[in-house]
Amino acid sequence: MSQVTAETGIPVAGQETIAPSRGLQLLRPLQLAGPFVVALIVGAIVLAASGRDAAGTYWLLLQQSLGGPTEIANTLVAATPVLLTGLATAIAFRSGMFNVGVEGSLYVGAFAAAWAGFTLTRLPGPIVILVAVVLAGLAGAVWALIPGILRAQWRVDEVVTTLMLNYVAILLTSWLVNYFFLAPDIANSMSPLIASDARLAPLLPRSQLTIAFLLALVVTLLYAYLFNRATIGYQLRMTGLNPRFARAVGINLGRSIIVVFLLSGLIGGFAGGLQILGVNYRFIDHFSPGYGFTGIAVALLGRGHPAGILLSALFFGALSNGGAMIQLFSDIPLDLINILQGVVMIFAVIELSRLPACLTRCSGCWRPPRRPRPPSCSPPWVAWSTARVASSISGWNR
């Protein structure tokens, strides 16, 4: 488990007690911004290769996402679900649980909220909202509990189960909507609209910026409190860092795992519910453009730190909002955003610092003792030629 946490690159307890050298401290922001910069460079190459003005596109993207109050409000709206899913994912990652199933919690949460919204039309609006949000959280938590129990009870690999349950949740809600809760006189797979006074009121005119974003900020603060101050948070961090140590000091591992999945699913459910109450106003089959998966990228890019998660959620919010806008104004497809996101995810988990070593000395690579062959990190010819060049320059290749 501790290994998994190390792989995500999210700092866990213990690393903080060792003060990094000054040089490392200077490098850290660079390292954090690394995936982001790489993604923008890849995006620029793709744009340039298709004959587009990359700088101009990025400028337009910036203007459309941060250029004025309405644009900023829309960016915040787009950032809300991914901030929540990012926090949900990060809670699990920091506790050593690899929950990639937030997308599933989001779907069942969204469905629960929508159900409350279009069924309880007699009740006054604020009560419906409250019930819907609570139901959404509960549904998400219960959904996440399935892999949680499997993990705690029988050590079933949570990575694969959570991933698979995402698709089960998407198909399950799709089935429910299409067979039981289809809106009358609409051909598309949508539920009826939620009661109009159950909608979250906009904070700014002409925008969908609602209290949902503020709630997401509150959850961010709670997340910070959980891992920095609360006893449970400390126990969870210990579980993530070193399960054997955690057990030795009397932490109940099974309970920790259950708590982690409950919290993670709860927040994932909120993300779905608030999206329905504040933006969509109804459940739509396959409505999420991968908020849960973006949440993984957000958690990784933010390295599990609350401020980092907030910043990267805003970054992805700006991207998707700006991306949608430039798709309207130019013929640049929204898929560009997917490319950027995929690159961020891959480069957030790659340890870039290992790359130069790999290309020159193969320090990270292991050589079989029985068969003396050229060290193979890269294909033999690359290793051979780089070694030749390196040694001919300064002889620093051993």
Next chain:
Amino acid sequence: MGGLVNRQGGIVNIGLEPMMLVGAFTAVVVSAQSGNPFLGVLAATVAGALLGLLFSWSITRLGANEIVAGLGLNLLVLGFFGYLLPTAFKIEGTLLPAGLVGLPKVEIPLVNQIPGLGPILSGHDILTYLSWLSVPLVSVFLYRTPLGIELRATGANEEAARAAGVPTLRLRDFSTVVAGAFSGLAGAQLSLGVVTLFNKQMTGGRGFIALAAFYFGDARPALTALGAVIFGVFEAAGFRLGSSGVPSQLVQMLPYLVVVISLTLVAVRRELRVRERARAAAA
């Protein structure tokens, strides 16, 4: 089969889907350019293998988590084709270049005369036969060759295998390259054999179904092939059941549920064994 080799080498490969897509795309483009579908198939295999190699390096050499890197690859490749098709080919959705030649169907003489079995066994493209052939081949490779045994050792316990002098990192790379090549072939079969076009949704979760198949088969070749056939039947049946009342969503859900359930069963069995041993040790 590709995913199986990979799994035996100790990597859960959720990048099969993008590798299939890349294979399908390469097959269509190369086949259309050259007019020769077999060149397309070859190119698809190479493209899949190359992507597999890159993916593998990021995991084995650069310490990336296989699931996150795999999800990233899924997004990246989907986004890439979503971007490429409208911008470079000026089309939305389906790529159908002029001069595209599909794979010829192979009619096996004599066999296609057998009533009943004839149309099942004969009249497929060559890749379908290759996929059937791959089951015994992979089986022999994994269980009867030194390389295959080393690969399984790597998957079972990497540290131990390394200590015994097995080049584990290179073997894992090799297994991912094989997975990539097979996925590329699978993609080519879809885009040149089943239909003759390219569409970014054409793989439709087949990479994940492959995952389900080898979880179902506990990563053993014959059982995995059986799982693949069962899922294939479900898929074909899903189209028909859809009109007869059974919701298609529930049918589509099956492979994913199978993965969860078979993982659970394997884990429960393992845990029970561990507990029994602990009890025996205590007694």
